[in-house]
Amino acid sequence: MPDRNIKITLQYDGSRYDGWQKQGNTDKTIQGKLEQILEKMAGQTVEVHGSGRTDAGVHAWGQVANFHLPASCAGMSAEELKAYLNRYLPDDIAVLSAQEAGTRFHSRLNAVSKTYCYRIETAAKKNVFERRYVYGLGEPLDIASMRRAAAYLTGEHDFKAFCSLKRMKKSTVRNLTAIELTMQESVCELHFRGNGFLYNMVRILTGTLIEVGLHKRTPESVAEALFSCDRALAGFTAPPEGLFLERVEYE
Known part of the structure; x- marks a missing residue:
């Protein structure tokens, strides 16, 4: 058998x-x-x-x-x-x-898309019972500007600027099909859906969008970082506690 x-x-x-x-x-x-x-x-x-x-x-x-x-x-x-x-x-x-x-099914190789959610607390103090599951930014965010910046990132691009690994043997091109931003009371949720993600990619994308939301950079600067393929031009790496692997989809 x-x-x-x-x-x-x-x-x-x-x-x-x-x-x-x-x-x-x-x-x-x-x-x-x-x-x-x-x-x-x-x-x-x-x-x-x-x-x-x-x-x-x-x-x-x-x-x-x-x-x-x-x-x-x-x-x-x-x-x-x-x-x-x-x-x-x-x-x-x-x-x-x-x-x-099926005998040939492989959870990683057969995945066609993944969705990650990153949660940011904009209130001055984290909810005590949520403290391990949200990044405590503690400042309001300009969601409209973040959405404008996110529009530059959707689609198929070389995301080398949004990867922590300095040397990649494989392609750094990925297709980011959607970035959705929502507010749940004082918590900003960012949902990233794509066909694959590089090392720390979601956390760097999040850090970059946070900088836009704090008016530390313009939405247009995100496009410049993307096309430069230079990690130094992208934003900081957001901490891990706000990040969730939301779902994985197959054919």
């Missing part, structure tokens, strides 16, 4: 984790926690593939992952597997759904 490919959707509070990706110098990663539980269940190493590698302190509402289980686990249904994972996962990680996937 061939192995089974399982697709899961999960959410997590990234506050106390060193990111998604398993690392040799820490056991506090989302991938690592999942693999530890699956290894005990399957009796062998199980590699979990995530749709994207969220950074330390970044959260997820709808991360997608997949893993192959050996034939020895054939007796456990996808729903039973979901219940098993949730029984042993810490309280800040939860599997929302589990289902059988």
Whole structure:
């Protein structure tokens, strides 16, 4: 009997984790926690593939992952597997759904779009119960100017200026299909939808738009930064706690 490919959707509070990706110098990663539980269940190493590698302190509402289980686990249904994972996962990680996937399905390679949400508190003081899930800017923002700047960023462009890695072997061209800005009382939410994102891209885009919203730069300067491909011309990297991987979409 061939192995089974399982697709899961999960959410997590990234506050106390060193990111998604398993690392040799820490056991506090989302991938690592999942693999530890699956290894005990399957009796062998199980590699979990995530749709994207969220950074330390970044959260997820709808991360997608997949893993192959050996034939020895054939007796456990996808729903039973979901219940098993949730029984042993810490309280800040939860599997929302589990289902059988085609043998060739890969959560990262088959994704056609991802949406990230960045939350900014403009009030002087953070809501005590939201303090880990919002960037406490503490200043009002000019949303209209930020929307004008965002219009320059949508579409297919080389986003090299909005990437923290100085050297990229692969293409830095991405298609940003939408940037939506909304106000929920005193919290500004930025939603970025695209076919892929570079390292720290969403946080640098956010930092740049915040600078526009604070009148520290013009909307037009964002276009200049984009076409320059020069990281020094883009804005600061917004901190991780306001960032959420909102959803991942497939064909």
